Amino acid sequence: MRVSIDQELCQGHQMCAIVAPELFGSDEVGNGVVLVDGVVSEDLEDDAEKAAASCPEHAVIVEA
Amino acid sequence: MGSSDVTTDYDIFVPAFVADPYGVYDEVRAQCPVAHTDRNGGSWLPVTYDALHELAHDVEGFNSSDILVFPRNAIPASEAYADVTAPPITSDPPEHQWARRLILPFFAEQIADRRANPRDDDLVTQLIQADVEGEPVPDSHIIGTCNLMLVAGIDTTSSSIGSSLWHLAQHPEHRRQLREQPDLWPTAVEELLRAYAPVTMARIVTEDVEFMGCPMKAGDRVLMAFLAANRDPAVFDDPEAVRLDREGNRHMAFGSGIHRCAGSNLPRLELRVALQVFLERIPEFTLVDADAVTWAGGQIHGPRVCEVSFDPAAAVPAG
Numbered sequence: 453m454r455v456s457i458d459q460e461l462c463q464g465h466q467m468c469a470i471v472a473p474e475l476f477g478s479d480e481v482g483n484g485v486v487l488v489d490g491v492v493s494e495d496l497e498d499d500a501e502k503a504a505a506s507c508p509e510h511a512v513i514v515e516a
Numbered sequence: 517m518g519s520s521d522v523t524t525d526y527d528i529f530v531p532a533f534v535a536d537p538y539g540v541y542d543e544v545r546a547q548c549p550v551a552h553t554d555r556n557g558g559s560w561l562p563v564t565y566d567a568l569h570e571l572a573h574d575v576e577g578f579n580s581s582d583i584l585v586f587p588r589n590a591i592p593a594s595e596a597y598a599d600v601t602a603p604p605i606t607s608d609p610p611e612h613q614w615a616r617r618l619i620l621p622f623f624a625e626q627i628a629d630r631r632a633n634p635r636d637d638d639l640v641t642q643l644i645q646a647d648v649e650g651e652p653v654p655d656s657h658i659i660g661t662c663n664l665m666l667v668a669g670i671d672t673t674s675s676s677i678g679s680s681l682w683h684l685a686q687h688p689e690h691r692r693q694l695r696e697q698p699d700l701w702p703t704a705v706e707e708l709l710r711a712y713a714p715v716t717m718a719r720i721v722t723e724d725v726e727f728m729g730c731p732m733k734a735g736d737r738v739l740m741a742f743l744a745a746n747r748d749p750a751v752f753d754d755p756e757a758v759r760l761d762r763e764g765n766r767h768m769a770f771g772s773g774i775h776r777c778a779g780s781n782l783p784r785l786e787l788r789v790a791l792q793v794f795l796e797r798i799p800e801f802t803l804v805d806a807d808a809v810t811w812a813g814g815q816i817h818g819p820r821v822c823e824v825s826f827d828p829a830a831a832v833p834a835g
Contacts, residue, residue, distance in 0.1 A: 463776045466784075467766065470702045482781065505764030506706075508569075508772045 461511035472499035534813035541744035563744035578719035606814040675818020679712035704760040710767035801826040
């Protein structure tokens, strides 16, 4: 599984970082950044899905 | 509102609406995605998540900076105030002109002061030194930003904190849940924001448009009741229930799109700190009289009089 953030859509709500802090952080203007080089370990797959479901902009993309 | 049809006749200022806006939103949503009223100068009221989302993202069709903070015929000495705009909020001029006459010159003084004496880590200084696509930020824009900073964070956060405490006063099981599972705080804050979103923003229609079947005219006002979007059963499972561990909570308490609340992460922190410290010091408290609670009306939702009681002997001392 891989995750990425569509920066065109990201508005810096921070929901991904709140829900899955091991996968997402934020840059200096508050927009989301993907940690761990986008590769999601098996134990974090649930968190990745939750993060995608929590983004009001649908900016978090999960590729199984 | 008696027996009138709420989809064509609502009033966001009457006691019945103020005490229970959710009931009105649910009633409208069951019939159509957007209600309309002629009251209070007329407005539209979209109540589905999809409608609010679409509106928020159509910044060309729905304008957020159309209201002049100082109307043309009442401009005080400085030209800098002439173009200061704001989104449509309750009590736009003439109601709050007297307050703006006091506040805006104060902001203008700050700008003059920072020009002469720039400061580190200072918002006004940063705005003076910034540029937008190579052009300096006009004074009217800096004043508008200061005004927005002031307005945006006062009754919004206090409403959110108030609503959350009103809720926790009635739900000992949630107080216990937070005490026993402190890791839940970030999710709990988001759920309280969803359930009790304090802000109803608004827009002005830019040009005639048919929006979700509604014939909107240029100049029409459209309320953005994020509260309604946050209770939409199409998006939120069992939306009436406050579940502090709710997942997939893509609420719109802070709006959506490029105009999402610029300060959103500060109120998140404020809400968490306020509630955490309150619960640490006063773990058990109840509403004195649920029927005596009064609520703010209009575009802000939050308790204004809310008495709680607690046993002083059970309170935890500071330090």
